[in-house]
Amino acid sequence: MRTTTIAVALLFVLLGSSLVVAPAKAAELAIGFLSRERPPLTQVSPVDADLPDSGLDGARLAIADGNTTGRFSGHSFRLIERRIGSGDIAAGLFELAGQGVRFVTTDLDAEDLLAAADAARHADIRLINARAPDDRLRNEDCRASMLHTVPSRAQIADGLAQYLVWKRWRRWFLIVGRGEGDIEVAAALHRSAKRFGAEIVAEKRWTFQPGNARADTGHVALQSEIPVFTRAPDHDVLVVADERGEFGDYLEGRTALPRPVVGTHGIVAGGWSTMNEQWGAAQLHSRFQKLAGRRMNAADYAAWLAVRAVSEAAIRTRSSDPGVLNAYLRGPDFVLAGFKGQGLSFRDWDGQMRQPVLISTARLLVSASPQPGFLHRGSELDTLGTDREESRCRM
Amino acid sequence: MPHVGDVLLAGALILATPALADRVYVSNEQDNTVSIIDGERGELVATVDVGRRPRGIAPSVDGKSIFIAVGDDDRIDVLDVATAKVVRSIPSGEDPELFAVHPDGKRLFVANEDDAKVSAVDIASSEVTAEVEVGVEPEGMGVSPDGKLVLATSETTSMLHVIDAASMELLDNILVDTRPREAMVTPDGAQIWVSSEIRGTVEVFDANTRASLKKISFGVPSVSRELVQAVGIEMSPNGKRAFVALGPANRVAEVDPASFEVVRMFLVGQRVWHMALSPDGRRLYTANGTSSDVTIVDLETNEPVKTIAVGRGPWGVAVVP
Numbered sequence: 001m002r003t004t005t006i007a008v009a010l011l012f013v014l015l016g017s018s019l020v021v022a023p024a025k026a027a028e029l030a031i032g033f034l035s036r037e038r039p040p041l042t043q044v045s046p047v048d049a050d051l052p053d054s055g056l057d058g059a060r061l062a063i064a065d066g067n068t069t070g071r072f073s074g075h076s077f078r079l080i081e082r083r084i085g086s087g088d089i090a091a092g093l094f095e096l097a098g099q100g101v102r103f104v105t106t107d108l109d110a111e112d113l114l115a116a117a118d119a120a121r122h123a124d125i126r127l128i129n130a131r132a133p134d135d136r137l138r139n140e141d142c143r144a145s146m147l148h149t150v151p152s153r154a155q156i157a158d159g160l161a162q163y164l165v166w167k168r169w170r171r172w173f174l175i176v177g178r179g180e181g182d183i184e185v186a187a188a189l190h191r192s193a194k195r196f197g198a199e200i201v202a203e204k205r206w207t208f209q210p211g212n213a214r215a216d217t218g219h220v221a222l223q224s225e226i227p228v229f230t231r232a233p234d235h236d237v238l239v240v241a242d243e244r245g246e247f248g249d250y251l252e253g254r255t256a257l258p259r260p261v262v263g264t265h266g267i268v269a270g271g272w273s274t275m276n277e278q279w280g281a282a283q284l285h286s287r288f289q290k291l292a293g294r295r296m297n298a299a300d301y302a303a304w305l306a307v308r309a310v311s312e313a314a315i316r317t318r319s320s321d322p323g324v325l326n327a328y329l330r331g332p333d334f335v336l337a338g339f340k341g342q343g344l345s346f347r348d349w350d351g352q353m354r355q356p357v358l359i360s361t362a363r364l365l366v367s368a369s370p371q372p373g374f375l376h377r378g379s380e381l382d383t384l385g386t387d388r389e390e391s392r393c394r395m
Numbered sequence: 396m397p398h399v400g401d402v403l404l405a406g407a408l409i410l411a412t413p414a415l416a417d418r419v420y421v422s423n424e425q426d427n428t429v430s431i432i433d434g435e436r437g438e439l440v441a442t443v444d445v446g447r448r449p450r451g452i453a454p455s456v457d458g459k460s461i462f463i464a465v466g467d468d469d470r471i472d473v474l475d476v477a478t479a480k481v482v483r484s485i486p487s488g489e490d491p492e493l494f495a496v497h498p499d500g501k502r503l504f505v506a507n508e509d510d511a512k513v514s515a516v517d518i519a520s521s522e523v524t525a526e527v528e529v530g531v532e533p534e535g536m537g538v539s540p541d542g543k544l545v546l547a548t549s550e551t552t553s554m555l556h557v558i559d560a561a562s563m564e565l566l567d568n569i570l571v572d573t574r575p576r577e578a579m580v581t582p583d584g585a586q587i588w589v590s591s592e593i594r595g596t597v598e599v600f601d602a603n604t605r606a607s608l609k610k611i612s613f614g615v616p617s618v619s620r621e622l623v624q625a626v627g628i629e630m631s632p633n634g635k636r637a638f639v640a641l642g643p644a645n646r647v648a649e650v651d652p653a654s655f656e657v658v659r660m661f662l663v664g665q666r667v668w669h670m671a672l673s674p675d676g677r678r679l680y681t682a683n684g685t686s687s688d689v690t691i692v693d694l695e696t697n698e699p700v701k702t703i704a705v706g707r708g709p710w711g712v713a714v715v716p
Binding site for chain 2: 065068069072073280283284286287312315316335336337341342343376378379380381
């Protein structure tokens with residue numbers, strides 16, 4: 001690596017002397033990627049695939065994108081990857097710190113992330129959360145050393161709610177899964193319904209143990225169970241909260257009333273859509289496809305944003321000083337192009353990236369929130385998620 | 396495509412449009428057509444089928460042809476002005492979006508968005524004669540009036556690339572504001588103007604020294620900063636008036652090139668992408684992507700005077716006298 005750096009530096013000196021390019025200087029910035037190994041996926045549909053590098057591939061592409069700019073500007077970026085099995089997250093973080101890393105993209109759930117944040121204070125490290133959607137990480141449990149590129153559950157629920165209200169699908173039947181995250185999704189949906197004038201006319205918990213619909217005659221049981229389970233007062237849509245994908249796919253086509261399924265399944269809201277081709281996203285997918293051999297998903301996108309944010313800050317400030325980069329990332333001048341039609345930036349009150357929420361089916365993009373008519377005195381993107389006045393984050 | 400000739404003649408007889416003051420050609424990104432407007436009367440006169448996803452559009456130097464980049468077909472269609480038919484296609488490399496016509500009339504410089512290259516294409520032979528690697532997602536293309544400099548912007552790299560038109564060597568790579576969309580050289584050849592979609596600015600450079608002279612911002616009251624996005628730039632032939640399309644802010648800003656001050660805003664259709672001026676400088680035509688129409692702005696009274704429905708997703712505009 002050292003030889004390469006010297007060679008690159010020499011190249012720039014040569015090019016600079018003939019006034020071909022005028023790069024600042026060839027300083028390499030190492031960005032960490034810290035993840036926890038995940039249990040293998042329980043397949044529901046034959047097209048479900050286990051993607052062990054989901055998230056990580058997005059970070060890898062962002063490094064490549066940063067280095068293309070760096071080729072002209074004299075910057076270079078390197079990803080240092082650490083995947084923790086059953087071990088201690090803090091140890092992984094200290095290991096990255098020992099390699100000179102000062103910014104770490106995390107692909108961790110909330111508990112691991114908070115453990116990493118505690119360790120980060122002793123290691124002069126800043127974290128960018130690209131996986132955990134928990135609202136408490138943006139409120140009670142927020143940290144000055146933590147930014148979030150993955151949208152919070154409140155942002156996603158608000159994005160979905162705005163679309164449903166715009167459609168005048170105001171009466172919701174909420175079905176909540178068994179996971180802790182599902183209960184938090186439901187809480188976010190209750191909050192969104194109140195904010196935007198929708199009504200939750202019925203709510204049920206999904207309590208069945210995860211079955212296996214792929215067994216022969218698996219459909220027979222579902223065909224009788226789902227209509228009974230989905231009997232409810234009349235509603236415009238079924239809103240499903242099933243982050244782990246245990247049952248959401250079983251609903252569509254089997255409900256008691258013929259109503260659209262929305263939420264974590266059916267018409268899905270999230271920070272990214274595998275199907276988004278607008279705003280130049282076709283090119284992003286094309287580069288990702290070449291790197292990973294598949295289309296970019298929401299976890300890849302959040303990690304791409306995290307690494308791109310750091311490299312963009314380094315290129316714009318012409319600095320690798322972590323303090324300078326951190327101040328720039330959180331400041332009013334930072335803006336990132338994220339293939340969603342608007343510039344993305346970080347909220348100074350909780351470190352959350354303000355961004356559009358995409359609404360899509362399995363095959364196409366349906367819409368992007370904020371929807372027309374949802375106004376804000378500052379940025380309309382701040383109609384999604386926790387606004388300054390509501391924030392419980394005290395850094 | 397030699398067999399097209401017969402159809403062509405027939406088409407010429409049927410169409411036989413009277414001589415128009417300005418003929419305005421609008422590429423419609425979403426329905427694979429070009430709308431032809433009589434600019435003087437402000438009326439749609441014809442709609443022509445072209446390749447898939449037409450965006451960049453510009454007249455040939457002699458004004459007899461209109462080039463249309465059809466990105467999904469990896470080529471540039473050539474529309475004959477006299478007959479209003481596509482008479483041939485030029486292979487352009489992958490996914491062409493915008494291109495610049497060299498003043499020698501013989502070459503096109505094409506941004507190949509998907510493979511980070513700018514290609515020089517010989518118009519007569521349809522051959523790609525040279526390529527140069529630039530940043531990620533090249534988009535805006537410009538060429539200096541003396542034909543010496545070619546400009547390209549790369550959207551994801553956020554750079555202005557200055558290329559020697561003769562040698563196809565990169566002369567300069569300049570970091571500009573986020574997601575640059577258009578780069579153009581002023582008619583006197585002295586300045587380079589570059590728009591940034593995501594930052595919503597236009598930066599002006601000295602064309603020779605490449606020193607930054609000014610960064611122009613466009614605040615629009617009651618429109619949030621994320622929705623003020625600078626896209627297309629047009630300048631009057633005498634260099635006295637400049638126009639910047641502001642995308643989802645639904646406005647075109649007029650800038651005084653002498654002071655770099657914004658002198659007025661024109662309210663046009665929704666999501667204005669690119670524009671063109673009438674050759675006499677009296678009218679501005681804007682392609683409004685979301686409202687699927689073209690606004691004609693009268694530049695003597697400074698009023699938008701007419702809105703004309705065109706195809707779906709109008710993107711680029713070209714005018715011939």
